[in-house]
Each structure stands twice: as C-alpha cells, then as structure tokens.
Amino acid sequence: MSTTPAAGDDVVVLDGLVKRFGDTEVLTGIDLEVRRGEVVCVIGPSGSGKSTLLRCVNLLEQPSGGRVLVRGTDVTDPDCDIDAVRRHVGMVFQGFNLFPHLTVIENCTVAQRKVAKVGKAEAERRAQANLDRVGLGDRGGAYPAELSGGQQQRVAIARALSMEPDLMLFDEPTSALDPELVGDVLEVMRDLADEGMTMLVVTHEMAFARQVADRVVFMDGGVVVEEGPPSQVIGAPREARTRDFLDRVLNPTHER
Amino acid sequence: MTSSTTADARPTGLRGALRSPRRRGQVVRAVQYALLVAVVLVVALTADWGQIQRAFLDPEVAAAQFPSVLSVALLNTVTFTLLGFAFGLALGLVLALMRLSSVGPYRWLATGYIEFFRGLPALLVFLAIGTGVPLAFPGTFLNRYVTIMLALGLVGAAYIGETIRAGIQAVPRGQVEAARSLGMSQGRAMVTIVIPQAFRIILPPLTNELIMLTKDSSLAFLLGSTTAQQELAQFGRQALTQYRSLTPVLVAGACYLIITVPLGILVRRLEARTARSR
Ligand SMILES: Nc1ncnc2c1ncn2[C@@H]1O[C@H](COP(=O)(O)OP(=O)(O)O)[C@@H](O)[C@H]1O
Ligand SMILES: [Mg+2]
Numbered sequence: 001m002s003t004t005p006a007a008g009d010d011v012v013v014l015d016g017l018v019k020r021f022g023d024t025e026v027l028t029g030i031d032l033e034v035r036r037g038e039v040v041c042v043i044g045p046s047g048s049g050k051s052t053l054l055r056c057v058n059l060l061e062q063p064s065g066g067r068v069l070v071r072g073t074d075v076t077d078p079d080c081d082i083d084a085v086r087r088h089v090g091m092v093f094q095g096f097n098l099f100p101h102l103t104v105i106e107n108c109t110v111a112q113r114k115v116a117k118v119g120k121a122e123a124e125r126r127a128q129a130n131l132d133r134v135g136l137g138d139r140g141g142a143y144p145a146e147l148s149g150g151q152q153q154r155v156a157i158a159r160a161l162s163m164e165p166d167l168m169l170f171d172e173p174t175s176a177l178d179p180e181l182v183g184d185v186l187e188v189m190r191d192l193a194d195e196g197m198t199m200l201v202v203t204h205e206m207a208f209a210r211q212v213a214d215r216v217v218f219m220d221g222g223v224v225v226e227e228g229p230p231s232q233v234i235g236a237p238r239e240a241r242t243r244d245f246l247d248r249v250l251n252p253t254h255e256r
Numbered sequence: 257m258t259s260s261t262t263a264d265a266r267p268t269g270l271r272g273a274l275r276s277p278r279r280r281g282q283v284v285r286a287v288q289y290a291l292l293v294a295v296v297l298v299v300a301l302t303a304d305w306g307q308i309q310r311a312f313l314d315p316e317v318a319a320a321q322f323p324s325v326l327s328v329a330l331l332n333t334v335t336f337t338l339l340g341f342a343f344g345l346a347l348g349l350v351l352a353l354m355r356l357s358s359v360g361p362y363r364w365l366a367t368g369y370i371e372f373f374r375g376l377p378a379l380l381v382f383l384a385i386g387t388g389v390p391l392a393f394p395g396t397f398l399n400r401y402v403t404i405m406l407a408l409g410l411v412g413a414a415y416i417g418e419t420i421r422a423g424i425q426a427v428p429r430g431q432v433e434a435a436r437s438l439g440m441s442q443g444r445a446m447v448t449i450v451i452p453q454a455f456r457i458i459l460p461p462l463t464n465e466l467i468m469l470t471k472d473s474s475l476a477f478l479l480g481s482t483t484a485q486q487e488l489a490q491f492g493r494q495a496l497t498q499y500r501s502l503t504p505v506l507v508a509g510a511c512y513l514i515i516t517v518p519l520g521i522l523v524r525r526l527e528a529r530t531a532r533s534r
Binding site for chain 1: 428430431433434435436437438439440441444448449452453456
C-alpha cells in the first residue's frame, strides 16, 4: 500500500484515470479531487462514463490507466487491500441492490458483523440509529420486497452508513424512483451533506445539485468538460456542450 | 371471399359455427369428452374384473406385506435416498463452484465430470462401484451404505451441480457488487449473499432431483441384499415371486408415491411462490 503525503485533505484523487472496455475508451484521462466534507455532483448525458467513473473509485471496475487514490491509498496498486478500502467507502446504487433474503435490519448489520467483526448488540444499535436517521426506524423487521422504492433506497443509504464510511458514492440514486418518492431520498442526502459527509454524487436532479453541491462536474464523452461551483456550471455554463445538455434536461419539451 | 357484405361476419350452419374460434373450441372439447367416455366404457365392459383383482389387489396378500414394507423397505429407500442426496448436494456445490471458477483447469474438470456422469446410466455406476471397486482394489471393503451413497451421489451430483450453477448465475450481479462495496471478500459475498439466494431459486429443481433419486435408489438391488437390507423395489420383487401376485408390487409402488407425490406438490407450490415474488 503506498500512501501519498501530498494527498492532504483529499478523500478521492483521480489522476489521469483511463478506462477501456475492449477497444472503446470510456474514460479518457480524468483528473478530479474530492476534499474532506465536500459534496461533488457529476452530471452529464447518458453513456458519458459517469457510472464508470464512480465504480473505478471503489474498484467495481478495474481502471485501465492512471491512478485512483482513496484516503491516500492507491487502490490501483496490486498490493492494495481493496476490501479494507471499500469498508470506508459507502455506495448507493440506482437499483438499490438490497439483499432480498435479509430483513431491513439484517441488511444493515450483515457487513458489520461479517466484515468489520462488530458485536451483535453494537451492530444492531448502529443499524437502528441509521434507520432512524433515514426515517425508517420502525421497519427493521420488514423484508425489502415489502417496502416502496423510496424506502428501499433509504435503507440502502442506512446500510452503507452502518459501516461508518468516510466517503459516500451515489450513482443516480433517484433515477429508478416514482417522482413522488424522490423527495424523501434527496432529503436524506441533503441531511447527510449538512452533517459534513464527503459525497460524490452522479445525478440528474439539477435542483439538488444546485442547492447541495460544493462543486459540479459536467462530463461528456469520457472527459470532464466543465467543473466549478453550481452557480457557474448550472447557472452560467461556459461550454456550449454544457449549455446544450442543461437545455435538454431543464427544458425537455423545447418550450421557449 | 368474393362478396364482403356484413352478413359474412355472422354465418350460420355448422361451417359457420366452426369459423368462430370460440365455437370451434367448444366443438373440440365436446369431441375430447366423447372420446374419453368411449374409452372408459370399452375398458369397463370388456375387462374380467375378478381376475384383475386377484392379480393386482389381493387383500390378503396386501395385508401380509405389512408392517415390513414400511418398517424395512420404505425405511431403507428413504435412508438410501437421503444418503445419496446429502453426498450429491455437497459434491454438487463443489462442482458448481468449480464450474464458475476463474481457474481454467477447475472449470474443465467439473465440466468433464458433469458430462461423464450425466451421460451414463445410473445402473452402470452402481455396477462399477458395487462390483468394480472391490475387484479393482482387492481387500477394500465398502460398507453397503457407503456404496449406495457413493453410487447415487456421484450421479446425482452431476445434475445437482448444474442446477446450483444455474441458480448462482441467476442471482443478479448487483447483489455481488453491493456485497463487495460493503467490504466483503469474493468468498464472503458468495457464502453470505449469493448462495442463500441461489438456493431459494433452485429449491424446486432440487426437489425434483430428490424425486429422481428416490426412484434411482431401487438400483440398490444390483448389490444383492439380505431381507433386512431390501428397499421397496426389491421387496416388491421378492414378494412377487413368493405370492405369485402383483399385489406386493402395487403396495411397493404406492409407497413410492407416498414419498414422491407430496414432493411433487411441494415443487409446484415452490414454483408458484417463486413466480409470485418476481
Ligand atoms: N461492462 C461494460 N462493458 C462494455 N461497455 C460498458 C460497460 N459498462 C459501461 N460500458 C459503456 O461505457 C460507456 C459509459 O457507460 P456509463 O459509465 O454507464 O455511462 P453513464 O453512467 O454516464 O450513463 C457506455 O457507452 C457503456 O455502453
Ligand atoms: Mg450510469
């Protein structure tokens, strides 16, 4: 494991990250830092490589080139204990991916018990605290299939938080939800940001990005096209490609 | 169809009736019922029922089979089946994991094993283990139970292994990704997250496998046996020669059905449950 002292307060550093699937280069040299306590939102058209970027951070995808530092650890180093790094990096998926054979509370305790070797009582206490936090403290005994999509996604957030992560990755957490259920999930994420959690969020919710993000990154075709405070990237984009994309997202019916 | 008046849409007569799919369905069903009634009548009127009863269902002979048909034969059948199933399940799980391994030789070995044992009649495997092994390794003595467990399990494992592999592959990729993202190792994710879900998916085909093994356990007759070692099929065969009546065979058959029919119903229930939860 190599640590880089220069990383300082950066929780994530992407240094010339390249990802190829076969012959197609999906990420072509991404540079990006996320500092402690920062909320960074990644926006961009479908297929631009947002999910791939996120999945390279916790090595669900193996980078083809460049370096990925998480809390100062180079996760692309073959000697890196990736399981140890992932324990401190929570991930929330578009499709929730709750464990359907376990109850809500077991979803939140299983990794604590089996991976972090936390005692049963302590694991359940932490799980309960996080379920309370996402507003589902009374649903611990339910199975995921008994919950609505919005509730499932909040359980998924509580499950990730139960490992006490330093960094949370969100991949379009509200894209699979019915519109009326989106608000509850975004509210949980907003609270999390207010409490100082470091977050890297792929989202199409422009209002959320505007309010909550410290920085917004606009990606297209595997490169970062534009990056800056939300007021600039969303409010007054400099690049034509960013303006085009925002036009389509914010005004989908092309009304004038 | 030369003229296209509105009358063509509602024709009359038999040909007209057959043109409507619903009417045609009614006629087809009526023909099927008529055929069934005709067959039942012919059988009932032509058969010599007294002779049939003496051959198949002699109450005295049937009563003479109890209690040993249950306390010996059924018990042995169940014991052999469960031994074979337990061994087959354990070996099948290993085979499934080998088939999914990233190490090539493991995959080839497992594939070779599965193709080999799926392609052979179980009868040959019984002969090979029961007779061949003592011949090939003189002095080795396999316990009768061990022999049956091996023979049934080796064949069963080939089918069970393929079933388990399909079950593991039916668990969505996102499940492993979620487990790994929480810090679980590959093996831990497999044991804690994937395999429990895979077993729910494969419970119906696995129960079918148990039904097959119940019937295959009758091959134990190849090993020869004392009266106390007889399972259902052999019990029936021996009593058949003793009483000169098919009744013992019928009793033994009924005992198989006591095991297999409830299992079959269980399979359909499990399948319905799986279908609902999707
Ligand atoms: N496992 C994979 N194999 C091959 N191509 C992939 C794979 N995953 C993603 N891609 C391709 O990479 C590109 C970027 O995908 P993705 O990161 O999912 O984009 P986004 O999340 O921005 O919609 C797409 O063209 C997609 O088809
Ligand atoms: Mg995506």
